[in-house]
Structures are given as C-alpha cells and as structure tokens.
Amino acid sequence: MASAYTPGLTVTRATVVRKVRRLPIEGEVLVREGDRVRPEDVVARAFLPGDPHTVNVANLLGAVAQDVPGHMVKRQGDPVEAGEVIARSRGLFGLGAREVRSPITGTVELVSGITGQVTLREPPVPVEVRAYIHGRVAEVMPREGVVVEARGALVQGIFGVGGERSGVLRVAVERPDDVLDAGDVRPDDAGRVLVGGALVTAAALRRAAEAGVTGIVVGGIVDTDLVAFVGHDIGVAITGEEDVPFTLILTEGFGPMPMAERTFRLLRELSGREASINGATQIRAGVLRPEVIVTSAEGPDSLEAPRGPETAESQAAPAAALEVGTPVRVIREPHFGRLGVVTELPAELVPIETEARVRVVRVRLEGGEEVTIPRANVEIVSGEPHDGRGLGPGS
Amino acid sequence: MSRADLQSILATDCGSTTTKAILIEKTGGEYRLVVRGEAPTTVEAPFEDVTVGVRNAVREVEELAGRRILTADGEGIETPRTLRGDGVDAYVSTSSAGGGLQMMVAGVIQAMTTESAQRAALGAGAIVMDAISIDDGRKPHVKIQRVRSLRPDMILLSGGVDGGTIAHVVEMAELLKAAQPKPRLGAGYKLPVIYAGNRDAREHVRRTLGDLVDLRVVDNIRPVLEREVLGPARHEIHNLFMEHVMAQAPGYAKLMTWTAAPIMPTPGAVGLLIETVARERGIDVVGVDIGGATTDVFSVFDGTFNRTVSANLGMSYSMANVLLEAGAANIQRWLPFEISEADLRNRIRNKMIRPTSIPETLEDLLVEQAVAREALRLAFEHHKTLAVGLKGVHQQRFDPFNQELSGQTLVDLMALDLIIGSGGVLSHAPRRAQAALMMIDAFQPEGVTELAVDSIFMMPQLGVLSTVHPEAAAHVFERDCLIRLGTVVAPVGQPPAGAQGQPALVAEIRLPDGREVRESLAYGELKLVPLGVGEEAEAELRPGRGLDLGRGAGTSLRARLAGGVVGIVLDARGRRPFGLPADADARRERLVRWFEALDAYPAQVAHLARRP
Known part of the structure; x- marks a missing residue:
C-alpha cells in the first residue's frame, strides 16, 4: 500500500455520536424514536432462555433409557417446582419404587428415550440495554434495539x-x-x-x-x-x-x-x-x-447535526492523508511519544537502521530537531481538520 | 476453455487486513508471476463490501501490468481475455476476512472422536473455538453455557464408531439442543451443524436437532477406531463455508459470481498447496505462517497432512500473548543485549496497541525477532501435540524395546526434509539469514533440512489455483514464490564428558566448481558455507562422539546439500538439549558469535552487546 500509516484516534470537541444499543437476542424496545434518554435509562429488554439442567433419570430410577418416557410423571412442556416429583418407577408389588425430583423450578423441556436424560429449563432471565449516553433516540430497530444520537465531545483512547x-x-x-x-x-x-x-x-x-x-x-x-x-x-x-x-x-x-x-x-x-x-x-x-463521550442532555432541537459520513464512528475508519504540515505523533522507538509536524514526504524507499528499505516521512519534532522515520511509525494527531493546534506549549 | 488455453490468471487473497492480488501469465511455456498489487480489505464499515478492496488491489495490478482486467463498469473481472488483450482467462480467490472460519467441534471421547473432529476442522482451514466431549471434565451445564456463549460459524458433531453404541453421541446432540446455539453472522438463518458420527445414530440426531439447526449428514470420521476418514467432513465444511459464511459476509455474494472456482478459506488453500508439494516431491514438509494475530503450522509426515492454528500467537495483536505464554525470560534469552523486563513488556504492549508500526532501530528489530522465535516455538509445540497418530488403537508390539504408544506425535524432526516459512517477520526480515536463524532456533531441525521462505505470501492464491490449474500453481510456486535459503546440518545430542575438546561436526563438502571445503566445528559453534540458489554440493558429514545425524551416534552420513541465498548452515549447537548457555554474559557473547557466523546483522550488533 502506497501510504501505510496508523490513522490517528478521534479527539474532538463537537461531533455527532451515534451509539447502537442492541439486544443479544430479539426482545422488546421500550422507547420511541425522538425520545430523549439519559445514560441509565433502559431502552430495550429481552428474556434469555433460562439455564438448562440435565437429570439422568434412567440412572436414578435404575431403569433402561427406553423406559424413561413411561416413568415420567411430568410431560414435555409441563411446569415443575423445585423438589417436585418428575418421574417414578413402580417396583414389583410396589417394592423398590423410586422417585426423581426436580432440582429446579422451571419447565420440562426434553425427555429422551435414547439417553434416559431429562432436560429441565429454568425460567427466562431478563437482559436490559441502557442508553449509555445522554441523547435522543434516532432510530428504532424493531425487537433489536435503538440508535441513540447526540452532539458532543468524543475522545478515543x-x-x-x-x-x-x-x-x-x-x-x-x-x-x-x-x-x-x-x-x-x-x-x-x-x-x-x-x-x-x-x-x-x-x-x-x-x-x-x-x-x-x-x-x-x-x-x-x-x-x-x-x-x-x-x-x-x-x-x-x-x-x-x-x-x-x-x-x-x-x-x-x-x-x-x-x-x-x-x-x-x-x-x-x-x-x-x-x-x-x-x-x-x-x-x-x-x-x-476505548472512549470518553460528553453529550448534551438538551432536547432534540440541538441535534440538527450532520449524519452519515460525518459522524464520529465513520471518521475513525478512513483517515486523512499525510501531508506537509500534518501534526503527527511518533509511535515507535527511538522518538516514541514525541509530537511534531510533517516537513517532507520522500517518494523513494529509504534504508533505515535495521537495513529495511521503507517509505519514510521527515518530521520536525517539538524543540526543532528534524528526523526521518518510517511512515508506519507516525500517527496523525487529530480528530478535527488539521489546524496545527495541540502541538505543545506555544502552539 | 481447456486448461492449456489459460494464458493469464488472476488470483486474490482477501486477508483480514489486506487484499492481495497476483497476476500469473504463461510465457515461454512456463507460468510466471507478472505483477502483484494490494489494498486494504473492505469487509468492515464504512465499506462493508469485500469487492471494493478486491477492485482496488486489481487496479494496482492493472496499473503495473498496463492493461485493463476489471470489466468496463468495474463490476467484475473480464474473463476470458478479449481479443484486445484485456481481462484474464481465469480468476480465483481465497478469504480469511471477517475473522475467517470459526468452528466448534463436539465428539464423545476427547482423545478419539473429538480429536479427529478437531483435525477435520483445522484441516479445512477453521479456527476451533472449543472442542467439547462427554469426558472433557466439564459438567453438562458448563458445556451448555459455553456453547451458548460462543457464536460459531458452524459446528462439527462426531462420535462413536459405525455400529457402536449410540447413546453418547445422542447425548451430545441433546446437549446442543439444550444450548440452542446461534450463528455468528446473520440472525435470520439456522446454524449449520455437520454430523459425522456413528451412522446408526443419524436418525436420532436428525430427530433431536433437525428443526433447530441446518443439519448436514456425512460419513463418519472414525468409522472404525483404526481409521480416520476426514475427507467428507472437510469437503462439507468447505461447502458450508461458501453457502453460509461467505454468503453472509458483506460483498461475498457478488465476489462468488466473479470466481472460476469456489472461494477457499485462506489456511485451507495453503494446506492444500503444502500437501501437494509433499506428495509430488515425496518429502516430509513443515510450513508455517506467522501473522499478526495467529500462527498456522502445516505438516506432512509420511503422507499424513495436519494443520494447527495457534489463534493467539502472532506478531502484533497477539504479541502480548506470546509474552504471556512464553514468559519474559524466554524472550530475553534470544537477545544479545541486556533489557529489563519492564522495558521489554512496555515495548511489546505498545506494539500490540499500535500493530502497524515497524521496528526502526536494530535493538527493536532484535526484540521482534526474539518474540518471533518464541511464537514459532510455541506454535510448533502446539502442532506436535495435535499432529499425532490415532489414539485408542491397539498396536501390536513386535519390538519389545520399542515402547511406542498410540497417539505419539507424527512430527519427526530427523525425517523432516523442508521447512517453509511465511509471514511478515520471516518474509520481510532485512537479511535472509535472519529468517533462516529464526526458523532454525525455533524449530530446531535435526539432521539435514532445507529451508525456504515464501517471498510475498502467495501460497494461499497458489493453493486455490492448484484446484483449477495444478501445473500453473507448481510453476509459480517453484520459481517465484519460494526463496530457497539453503540447508541446515544439525547433529542431535551433546558430546559426552571427556569428548568436549573433540569436534562435534566435521563436514567435507565438494562444491559444484570442484573445490573441496573442510569445516570442523566445536560443540556450540555455528558456521556458514556459501552455496548459491539452484546449486548442490556432495557432503560427507561426520558427527562427533555422542552426536547423531540420523545414522546413529558418531556415524557418518553422505548427503546432497541444496544451496540458497544464505547457503549451508553447519549447526553444532546440539539438540535435545540445545546448547544455549545459562549464564547471561556467556549467552550474549555466544549469540553475537552466531549472528556473526551467518553475517545476519549489521556489525553494530556487537556494540549493542557490549553496551554497559
């Protein structure tokens, strides 16, 4: 690739933040498009199937697997209480009769005549998705979740x-x-x-x-x-x-x-x-x-902001090109962590200390020193158009 | 169009970060690589269409080749070539984008059917997220939770020999039913499950899982204990990969209409190529691909193919995990200078969070290559544990001294003929001798072994190409893909007490120009005898007392040694144990001598070592 370099992370005072708040499985959306939400508000809820428990009824009754369905007191789909009898064998003349009790409260899901196992399932477990940021519900994905949108500041770590x-x-x-x-x-x-x-x-x-x-x-x-x-x-x-x-x-x-x-x-x-x-x-x-988001709790009127390609999430993916004047940070030894400005982008491959021949960039570091480093080892310091700010004291 | 008519072939590999395109053309009766191009893969937002990256990579090829390959509207590949010479005669592709193929396997007995299922999935090019068995030591509810939390692309269920008991494999099917597994991509379709177990249980499995998942039934992978039949399961995995995984991934539905052959998972294609090389040349081969996130190891010993993937051993995203698994001391031992553990840890973590950065200083390069040695070593150890003979098989014992048990590793370093390395850290090492040394240190080959690297990692494209045109794939592999580094000669063992002063290896080498070279190495020494690419030399190799080149301790071996860009590496550092001094100062001094023997680094490496 002609210009391989690490895109910088977004650090911006004003952008449109869109957060997709999605349930892990289908469920119910609790808010409507246009609603204002706070970080702690529950916006969608679903019920995960409860944990299943397998009970080896054949073993417990001392019966062969094929006979298990005949010994069942409860049928597939029946509700059961913890401690309730789910299967019973009648021994000869009532002697040696055995019982199997449910270890949980739930329903009988499967009775297997092949393995002699019975699957019981606990009641569904609710899962909730919160809004996470102050904002407005911009979109409802029926049964799946919502998109919360707000204008505000975003700092990516x-x-x-x-x-x-x-x-x-x-x-x-x-x-x-x-x-x-x-x-x-x-x-x-x-x-x-x-x-x-x-x-x-x-x-x-x-x-x-x-x-x-x-x-x-x-x-x-x-x-x-x-x-x-x-x-x-x-x-x-x-x-x-x-x-x-x-x-x-x-x-x-x-x-x-x-x-x-x-x-x-x-x-x-x-x-x-x-x-x-x-x-x-x-x-x-x-x-x-990782991210730090500060959005306004203001009403939807303050949200007449650009959408689509100008949202913060898409800004982070394709990066602006390196140009003379672009503020950068060095992300590798020997100048690791130092900030500077691009002064030249030589087209030819240049040998570096390791003897690898790579595409390089000339950078004037803070303090005035000029260095030549691999393009792969700088990142653009910006989330906003390059304005040359943020380059240390005096800039 | 018949195979002979194919003059021009385009092949792409859609990797997780980069899409690579190569153009192959027939010139003078031979197929050769003409140009290559690459572009970022576009499976993720904001593009979410793999064909965008493919088009960008092909455009680079077009610019370099000076002709049009994409159709006029850019919505496909022009096939076959037009009278004006635009387009290509065939287009093929592999893919590992979007995380590749992620599978879960289930069997009855961990050491038997589950292990076979794992080999089938890995051989097809999958990452195995988990392998569950009746006897894996986890309680049923723990296994169910695990299945629920994983979102595999597909599941391979096996268990039992044909005609054996069906209860256990049906129990695994019931466990899957209870877990109600969900596919990773797309909420709107059923998870594919391949059943490759006891044929007598097919109906029961169908009744248990039939309406919950997309069930496919293939031949049992262990029809009898003594035999493993992985072909049908692997084939079905590839079918489902195309039908489901690829069809769900963004843009693939379109890409599938462009290609002349099914799109293969990248590691599956590499495996196919390595299998072909081993079969055609009748040799034992190990191939390794060390990437940013994962390291794949392929081997063929005695005609048996195996592949493993170490999902969390790699040179960028997974670099910190190499540190975690190997320990700092094991990385430090390959460095000729002193570095504190804290400094080493911070450097590795900083590479992890900024994975595209490259080493700029010699010191940083040495750190990366030290990590690479450990990543390769660990991945190879992992491979040895899975590339094993069938377990649970009764073996008749003819030789009372041969205590070999079933389930022993098939990896035999003495029998190994060729190691092929690929991946940035090996293919792009500034000097080829660095790649040779990394592979020798990590794999510690024994006896006589040839070394090569894949120049630009085109093994995936050549693998899929071999399904439509084996000859073209073979030509390009031999002439443009492989860079032959040379041959390493390494006796096993160490000299017994009393033989310390005697030579550990004496080599008499007759070079192609008639000159004879005689080298005598003390134990712990490394020497290089230059011999160019395509050249061969006759050698009489005499290991010292207590050392073995495969014919028994102290017994000579006559061999033909192949040259390469590095040459013949005579390695008398010993094996089992490997002679790396325990004392830090002695070790650093020794490392510098080895580096100098191969002329592997710039001269300043010696200054780094002497730095206070």
Missing part, C-alpha cells in the same frame, strides 16, 4: 479495561506530563471520572478504588501495574469485560507517556460535565477503541 460507566469529569493534575499519584485522589471523588497526565501510579489506582471513582483517563501506565489492577496478565487485546473497580482508559500507551496536549485541553474544558466512558478495546479486525 488507545487501550482500556472495564466496561460502560458514567461520572462527572475532574482533571486531577496540573499538566499533561504530571503523574497522577495517590495524593491527587480526593475522598469526595466517589462517582467521578478522574483525568491524569503522563502516568497513573499503583498507589493512585488503589486510592481511587477506595474512594469509589468510576473511571480514570490517563496517558500511560506501567504494564506491571496494569497486571496488578486487572488481577491477571492480558494476552489478547480484547477487553471490556474485566472485573475491575473502575474503568481505566489510556490515551497514549504503556510507560510514562504525557497525554497529548490537545486531549488534555479538551478534557479540562469538559471538567464538571457528566461523561460516558467505556474501556472496551479490540484492536483486531473491527477496531474498537
């Missing part, structure tokens, strides 16, 4: 753990290169989403859990601290289901990594607003990145 949560944003450090330590977490931070700088320490993670925060958004974390936080090492980059006290979102990567100035500034601007966050990350096919 690079990696996260923990699922959907919400809370009021508070920027807990002064600068994007500060370390978020235990002392920066306050006792009254319960229910809040804290924003840190370059790194969150293990002590800060512990203090935040004690305080009851709902999320932390920070530049980087030391890998071993993440392992301790999650309770196990993460092998495959598919996350979101971890059993963690709060959702953690990294905006930059692993190790101390100052948060991009632009991201930090936007989050500071949003401080005090309620944010919907999700740490779910899936880097393989169908890229899913």
Whole structure:
C-alpha cells in the first residue's frame, strides 16, 4: 500500500455520536424514536432462555433409557417446582419404587428415550440495554434495539479495561506530563471520572478504588501495574469485560507517556460535565477503541447535526492523508511519544537502521530537531481538520 | 476453455487486513508471476463490501501490468481475455476476512472422536473455538453455557464408531439442543451443524436437532477406531463455508459470481498447496505462517497432512500473548543485549496497541525477532501435540524395546526434509539469514533440512489455483514464490564428558566448481558455507562422539546439500538439549558469535552487546 500509516484516534470537541444499543437476542424496545434518554435509562429488554439442567433419570430410577418416557410423571412442556416429583418407577408389588425430583423450578423441556436424560429449563432471565449516553433516540430497530444520537465531545483512547460507566469529569493534575499519584485522589471523588497526565501510579489506582471513582483517563501506565489492577496478565487485546473497580482508559500507551496536549485541553474544558466512558478495546479486525463521550442532555432541537459520513464512528475508519504540515505523533522507538509536524514526504524507499528499505516521512519534532522515520511509525494527531493546534506549549 | 488455453490468471487473497492480488501469465511455456498489487480489505464499515478492496488491489495490478482486467463498469473481472488483450482467462480467490472460519467441534471421547473432529476442522482451514466431549471434565451445564456463549460459524458433531453404541453421541446432540446455539453472522438463518458420527445414530440426531439447526449428514470420521476418514467432513465444511459464511459476509455474494472456482478459506488453500508439494516431491514438509494475530503450522509426515492454528500467537495483536505464554525470560534469552523486563513488556504492549508500526532501530528489530522465535516455538509445540497418530488403537508390539504408544506425535524432526516459512517477520526480515536463524532456533531441525521462505505470501492464491490449474500453481510456486535459503546440518545430542575438546561436526563438502571445503566445528559453534540458489554440493558429514545425524551416534552420513541465498548452515549447537548457555554474559557473547557466523546483522550488533 502506497501510504501505510496508523490513522490517528478521534479527539474532538463537537461531533455527532451515534451509539447502537442492541439486544443479544430479539426482545422488546421500550422507547420511541425522538425520545430523549439519559445514560441509565433502559431502552430495550429481552428474556434469555433460562439455564438448562440435565437429570439422568434412567440412572436414578435404575431403569433402561427406553423406559424413561413411561416413568415420567411430568410431560414435555409441563411446569415443575423445585423438589417436585418428575418421574417414578413402580417396583414389583410396589417394592423398590423410586422417585426423581426436580432440582429446579422451571419447565420440562426434553425427555429422551435414547439417553434416559431429562432436560429441565429454568425460567427466562431478563437482559436490559441502557442508553449509555445522554441523547435522543434516532432510530428504532424493531425487537433489536435503538440508535441513540447526540452532539458532543468524543475522545478515543488507545487501550482500556472495564466496561460502560458514567461520572462527572475532574482533571486531577496540573499538566499533561504530571503523574497522577495517590495524593491527587480526593475522598469526595466517589462517582467521578478522574483525568491524569503522563502516568497513573499503583498507589493512585488503589486510592481511587477506595474512594469509589468510576473511571480514570490517563496517558500511560506501567504494564506491571496494569497486571496488578486487572488481577491477571492480558494476552489478547480484547477487553471490556474485566472485573475491575473502575474503568481505566489510556490515551497514549504503556510507560510514562504525557497525554497529548490537545486531549488534555479538551478534557479540562469538559471538567464538571457528566461523561460516558467505556474501556472496551479490540484492536483486531473491527477496531474498537476505548472512549470518553460528553453529550448534551438538551432536547432534540440541538441535534440538527450532520449524519452519515460525518459522524464520529465513520471518521475513525478512513483517515486523512499525510501531508506537509500534518501534526503527527511518533509511535515507535527511538522518538516514541514525541509530537511534531510533517516537513517532507520522500517518494523513494529509504534504508533505515535495521537495513529495511521503507517509505519514510521527515518530521520536525517539538524543540526543532528534524528526523526521518518510517511512515508506519507516525500517527496523525487529530480528530478535527488539521489546524496545527495541540502541538505543545506555544502552539 | 481447456486448461492449456489459460494464458493469464488472476488470483486474490482477501486477508483480514489486506487484499492481495497476483497476476500469473504463461510465457515461454512456463507460468510466471507478472505483477502483484494490494489494498486494504473492505469487509468492515464504512465499506462493508469485500469487492471494493478486491477492485482496488486489481487496479494496482492493472496499473503495473498496463492493461485493463476489471470489466468496463468495474463490476467484475473480464474473463476470458478479449481479443484486445484485456481481462484474464481465469480468476480465483481465497478469504480469511471477517475473522475467517470459526468452528466448534463436539465428539464423545476427547482423545478419539473429538480429536479427529478437531483435525477435520483445522484441516479445512477453521479456527476451533472449543472442542467439547462427554469426558472433557466439564459438567453438562458448563458445556451448555459455553456453547451458548460462543457464536460459531458452524459446528462439527462426531462420535462413536459405525455400529457402536449410540447413546453418547445422542447425548451430545441433546446437549446442543439444550444450548440452542446461534450463528455468528446473520440472525435470520439456522446454524449449520455437520454430523459425522456413528451412522446408526443419524436418525436420532436428525430427530433431536433437525428443526433447530441446518443439519448436514456425512460419513463418519472414525468409522472404525483404526481409521480416520476426514475427507467428507472437510469437503462439507468447505461447502458450508461458501453457502453460509461467505454468503453472509458483506460483498461475498457478488465476489462468488466473479470466481472460476469456489472461494477457499485462506489456511485451507495453503494446506492444500503444502500437501501437494509433499506428495509430488515425496518429502516430509513443515510450513508455517506467522501473522499478526495467529500462527498456522502445516505438516506432512509420511503422507499424513495436519494443520494447527495457534489463534493467539502472532506478531502484533497477539504479541502480548506470546509474552504471556512464553514468559519474559524466554524472550530475553534470544537477545544479545541486556533489557529489563519492564522495558521489554512496555515495548511489546505498545506494539500490540499500535500493530502497524515497524521496528526502526536494530535493538527493536532484535526484540521482534526474539518474540518471533518464541511464537514459532510455541506454535510448533502446539502442532506436535495435535499432529499425532490415532489414539485408542491397539498396536501390536513386535519390538519389545520399542515402547511406542498410540497417539505419539507424527512430527519427526530427523525425517523432516523442508521447512517453509511465511509471514511478515520471516518474509520481510532485512537479511535472509535472519529468517533462516529464526526458523532454525525455533524449530530446531535435526539432521539435514532445507529451508525456504515464501517471498510475498502467495501460497494461499497458489493453493486455490492448484484446484483449477495444478501445473500453473507448481510453476509459480517453484520459481517465484519460494526463496530457497539453503540447508541446515544439525547433529542431535551433546558430546559426552571427556569428548568436549573433540569436534562435534566435521563436514567435507565438494562444491559444484570442484573445490573441496573442510569445516570442523566445536560443540556450540555455528558456521556458514556459501552455496548459491539452484546449486548442490556432495557432503560427507561426520558427527562427533555422542552426536547423531540420523545414522546413529558418531556415524557418518553422505548427503546432497541444496544451496540458497544464505547457503549451508553447519549447526553444532546440539539438540535435545540445545546448547544455549545459562549464564547471561556467556549467552550474549555466544549469540553475537552466531549472528556473526551467518553475517545476519549489521556489525553494530556487537556494540549493542557490549553496551554497559
């Protein structure tokens, strides 16, 4: 491919966020198109078939499998109570009679004359889908779910753990290169989403859990601290289901990594607003990145926003091209994490230190140093049209 | 159009990230690769149509070949070639986009029918999400929960020998019924289930599952304990892959109308090609494809084909999982410089979250190649456990000293003739000697073994092409696809105490130009004898005391050694055990000497090692 490079992550103050809220199986949609919803509102509900239990009736009665249907007191489809007799053998002259009782309350689903097993099923289990963000119901997919739409800010992170949560944003450090330590977490931070700088320490993670925060958004974390936080090492980059006290979102990567100035500034601007966050990350096919969404609870009138190709979800997929002047971040050693501006895009392949011949880009780093690096190792720092902002102090 | 008339063939592989197109043409009686093109795969939003990526890749081919291949409206491939020379005579494709083919298998006994079912599914090119059995140690409700939570593309159900007891396999069918499995793609169709078990249970299985799933019945994969018949099940998996999985994937309905042969799952096509190579040349082959997310291993030993996929061993998305499974120390042992575990972990994680980045420094390249050695080693270990003889078979014991049990691995490193490596980290290594060394270190071949890499990973396209034109596939494979690296000679064992000072390997090699080279290697040494591509040399190889080249300890071997872009690698580092020093300083010093022996890295690698 002529211009292989990593598309940047979306960091934008104003976009249209569309969230598909879908049931795992068909069910009932509880809201109507145009309804205004809050993050905690249930928008759709379904009933999952209950857990099945198999009972080896043939064994329990000491009968052969083919005779089991004849011994059944309850028939397929009958409701049963826990402890109720479902099968009974009559021994000779009533001697040695045996009974089988249901271990659960539910229904008899299957009586098998081949295996002698009886399948009982527990009552259906309700599953609910919430709105997740403040917004308006833009579309109803009958029996499946809804699309909630809102105008607002979107910050995509690079990696996260923990699922959907919400809370009021508070920027807990002064600068994007500060370390978020235990002392920066306050006792009254319960229910809040804290924003840190370059790194969150293990002590800060512990203090935040004690305080009851709902999320932390920070530049980087030391890998071993993440392992301790999650309770196990993460092998495959598919996350979101971890059993963690709060959702953690990294905006930059692993190790101390100052948060991009632009991201930090936007989050500071949003401080005090309620944010919907999700740490779910899936880097393989169908890229899913963690996100911080701040949308307005205003009515539908404020939602006369562009749809289709200009929505945030589609912005993230095809990227703008690298051009002279494009602000970029270096995503690999030896200049890992540094920001700069593209000054030249040589067409020819250039040998690098490894002796590989690759397409390169010339970048002027913050501080003025000019370097030549593989195009694959930069990402565009933008979610909005390139305006040259967000390039550190003075820009 | 008959096969002989095919002058021009287009083949594509729709991978999970990239769609690759190659153009093959007949010139001077031979089929050769003319040009190739690639473009991002477009199965995901916002395009959701695989043909967009195919068209983009073909457009690149058109530009390079200087002629039109797509139809005038761009809505298909022009076949056959027009009088003006536009178009191609045939178009074929493979696909692993959208996660490839994901299956669940079920059987009665884990070590017998379930394992056979697993081999059938893997051989057809699937990822096996889980394998459930009556005796897998899980409670029925746990198995049911598992089936409910997985959303496979299809299920293969097996169990029992023909004429045997039917209760157990029917129990598995009842378990599936209770779980009510749902397909991964598309809510509107029934999940395909292939039944390949005891034929006497077919009616019962049909009664149990018939109205719940799309049930297909094929011949039993274990009609008797002593025999495994995987062909019919594999064939049905391919049919269903086309009918269901492909038909549900965005744009595939259209793509299927463009191709001259059914679209094959990518690993299925690679397996077919490797099977063909082994059969036609009468050799034992191991093939490996190390990708960003998964590593596939294929082998043919004594004519038996096996394939495994290690779904979470790879060089980008799955890199952190290699670290998790191998442990940091096993990666560090391949590095000629000191690196803290924390630094190593952060680097690997950062590659995982930014999978398209490439190593820019020599240090970073060495880290990636160290991870690759471990990913390849683990994937090969996994392969050895599944590429086994049939278990549960009574074997008559003629030789009281041969304690071989049933179910032993078929992988025999001494018998192995050829290793073919592919995937970015091997195919794109800046020096070919790096690829050779990674494969030698990871697989540790024994005796005499030839090494090759797939230049641009076109084995999938050639595999599917072999179904319509075996000759064209063979020509291109030999001439354009394979890059022959050379041959490695490695005696097994280590010198006994008292023989430490003696040579571990003496090689007398008569080169094609008549010159004779005599190399004597101490235990732990590695040497390179240059011998070009297409050249062969006669060699007299003498292993030292306690070391074996396949003829017994200390016994000489005469062999013809094939050359390549690297040459002949004489490897006296020993096998079982492999002579990697335990002491860190000694190990780093030794690694640098090995790298220098093969001229595998720039000279500054020695400075990295000496860095404080």
